[in-house]
Amino acid sequence: MSDSISRIGNVMALKPSNLPVNPELSPAKPFVRFENVSKRYGTYTVLDNLNLDIARNEKVSIIGPSGSGKTTVLRMLMTLERINDGIIWVDDEPLTHMQKNGKMVPATNAHMRRVRGKIGMVFQHFNLFPHMTALQNCMEAPISVLGLSKQEAEARAAELLDMVGLGDKKKHYPIQLSGGQKQRVAIARALAMRPKVMLFDEVTSALDPELVGEVLNVIRKLGAEHDLTMLMVTHQMGFAKEFSDRVCFFYGGKITEQGPPDQLFGNPQNERTRQFLSAVLEAG
Amino acid sequence: MNSSTFIATALADGLLTTLVITLGASAVAIILGITIGYIRVSSFWAFRCLAIIYIEFFRGTSLLVQLYLWFFVLPFFGVTLSPWTVGILGIGMNVSGYGAEVVRAAIQSVDRGQYEASVALNFSRFAMMRRILLPQAIRAMLPAWGNLLVDLLKATSLVFFITIPELTSASKQAADTTGNYLLFFAVALFSYYLIARLLVTPFVRLSERRFSRGFVREAVA
Ligand SMILES: Nc1ncnc2c1ncn2[C@@H]1O[C@H](COP(=O)(O)OP(=O)(O)OP(=O)(O)O)[C@@H](O)[C@H]1O
Ligand SMILES: [Mg+2]
Numbered sequence: 001m002s003d004s005i006s007r008i009g010n011v012m013a014l015k016p017s018n019l020p021v022n023p024e025l026s027p028a029k030p031f032v033r034f035e036n037v038s039k040r041y042g043t044y045t046v047l048d049n050l051n052l053d054i055a056r057n058e059k060v061s062i063i064g065p066s067g068s069g070k071t072t073v074l075r076m077l078m079t080l081e082r083i084n085d086g087i088i089w090v091d092d093e094p095l096t097h098m099q100k101n102g103k104m105v106p107a108t109n110a111h112m113r114r115v116r117g118k119i120g121m122v123f124q125h126f127n128l129f130p131h132m133t134a135l136q137n138c139m140e141a142p143i144s145v146l147g148l149s150k151q152e153a154e155a156r157a158a159e160l161l162d163m164v165g166l167g168d169k170k171k172h173y174p175i176q177l178s179g180g181q182k183q184r185v186a187i188a189r190a191l192a193m194r195p196k197v198m199l200f201d202e203v204t205s206a207l208d209p210e211l212v213g214e215v216l217n218v219i220r221k222l223g224a225e226h227d228l229t230m231l232m233v234t235h236q237m238g239f240a241k242e243f244s245d246r247v248c249f250f251y252g253g254k255i256t257e258q259g260p261p262d263q264l265f266g267n268p269q270n271e272r273t274r275q276f277l278s279a280v281l282e283a284g
Numbered sequence: 285m286n287s288s289t290f291i292a293t294a295l296a297d298g299l300l301t302t303l304v305i306t307l308g309a310s311a312v313a314i315i316l317g318i319t320i321g322y323i324r325v326s327s328f329w330a331f332r333c334l335a336i337i338y339i340e341f342f343r344g345t346s347l348l349v350q351l352y353l354w355f356f357v358l359p360f361f362g363v364t365l366s367p368w369t370v371g372i373l374g375i376g377m378n379v380s381g382y383g384a385e386v387v388r389a390a391i392q393s394v395d396r397g398q399y400e401a402s403v404a405l406n407f408s409r410f411a412m413m414r415r416i417l418l419p420q421a422i423r424a425m426l427p428a429w430g431n432l433l434v435d436l437l438k439a440t441s442l443v444f445f446i447t448i449p450e451l452t453s454a455s456k457q458a459a460d461t462t463g464n465y466l467l468f469f470a471v472a473l474f475s476y477y478l479i480a481r482l483l484v485t486p487f488v489r490l491s492e493r494r495f496s497r498g499f500v501r502e503a504v505a
Contacts, residue, residue: 078400078403078404079403080400080403080404113406113408116403116406117406119404120404120405121404123397123400123401123404125397126397127395127397127398127400127401128401129398129401129416130420130498130499131419131420131423131495131497131498131499132498133498140405140415140416141405141406141407144407144408144411144415145405145406145407145408145411173497173498174498175498175499175500186401189405190404190405193405193406
């Protein structure tokens with residue numbers, strides 16, 4: 001059934017002609033598209049007319065000073081924040097809107113639920129379910145949301161926990177795990193839903209320095225072994241440089257500069273980018 | 285039948301009545317309290333309103349008057365309920381008004397990150413509530429429920445006013461008959477204490493243990 005819905009909902013075909021096509025956006029079919037997206041809290045503009053295309057399987061890092069709107073970008077895509085203007089598209093379908101009588105109207109909850117099934121997110125503070133073991137954390141959504149049987153869900157969860165190196169911690173509750181282990185469970189939990197896009201919001205920021213590596217290794221492995229579009233907010237410049245296809249520098253709710261990591265880190269064009277990078281490098 | 289066996293039987297009957305009403309009304313209070321508390325945090329405005337009206341009515345008016353209403357006024361509208369039904373439902377609904385507020389507060393006290401993770405995993409609202417938020421909220425609300433159920437136990441003496449003889453009234457009668465007020469009221473006080481201690485407390489303890497898994501560090505099973 002969901003197949004036929006997504007075919008009907010293939011809105012590239014239905015896309016009304018009165019929507020302005022933004023010249024900044026590439027013509028190649030992106031997997032995720034922010035189109036003239038703005039986010040305001042009252043009169044304060046957090047994101048100002050954001051345009052960002054992300055190709056299928058592209059790894060994009062978002063860097064920038066505190067308060068520049070990085071987290072907000074991910075939260076809007078996860079539908080945790082409503083947007084005030086523009087449209088977000090995922091896999092050729094509008095996420096924040098839907099087609100009704102030939103017009104784009106704000107999406108209903110049911111529509112958002114269907115489209116956001118393609119997206120997974122990992123949080124800075126893990127947000128594991130404290131009353132469930134590592135295994136149960138990874139089984140719950142596949143059972144309740146995807147309708148998998150207990151056996152199927154358990155097999156999938158066990159495989160993912162093995163993949164993140166926690167095969168021996170399946171029966172542990174979150175409180176019995178270290179920060180790095182918790183974050184790896186959170187990654188496995190998100191992957192159990194088989195998302196096409198993964199969002200990572202500063203997933204190593206709450207970790208002791210010696211635990212950062214184990215989590216980054218898992219993300220490296222994901223990038224290498226899975227077809228995943230990844231969008232990550234990070235303060236680990238080294239990792240962003242080595243891992244991503246593209247780095248976006250946010251400043252004051254706008255993408256001030258973006259490009260391949262070698263270019264952005266090696267030869268930044270914008271004064272703000274240079275200042276930010278030298279400040280971050282100094283801090284070590 | 286000699287008078288002391290008569291008194292003993294009346295007291296035992298009263299104690300049994302109090303026990304049955306306490307258990308029945310507790311079940312009603314817990315089931316309705318969780319249901320109404322859940323509706324109270326619904327995303328539908330109209331549902332929330334209904335829950336608020338329910339809570340305001342049952343918390344805001346006197347329990348005795350509510351019992352009178354069900355027992356003496358409903359028959360005018362063609363609904364005649366037995367004293368036991370009124371006692372159990374009436375007290376249960378009254379306490380569920382308080383319970384619903386306890387449930388609402390507990391659900392809203394669950395860390396926001398739990399809600400966000402549930403959205404990211406695409407849970408339906410219902411599944412999120414049942415599998416993620418409620419199990420954590422229940423743990424937070426158990427101490428408050430312990431108090432409510434002890435209050436409920438004490439409130440069961442009001443069923444005397446809708447013709448059911450229970451522990452308090454049986455003790456009063458025994459005291460009146462024998463003149464030994466000290467003895468029989470001491471027995472009544474102690475009985476209430478024992479029921480609370482032997483029934484309510486273990487129930488709350490047990491639930492606390494059941495819902496605390498994962499919240500305290502313990503050796504891995
Ligand atoms: N609920 C809210 N109400 C009002 N302002 C908000 C709210 N949430 C975020 N903001 C503001 O939006 C701006 C962007 O926040 P955001 O969390 O996206 O920043 P960030 O780039 O992720 O910063 P950091 O690096 O510190 O995580 C900040 O100035 C913040 O104060
Ligand atoms: Mg942030």
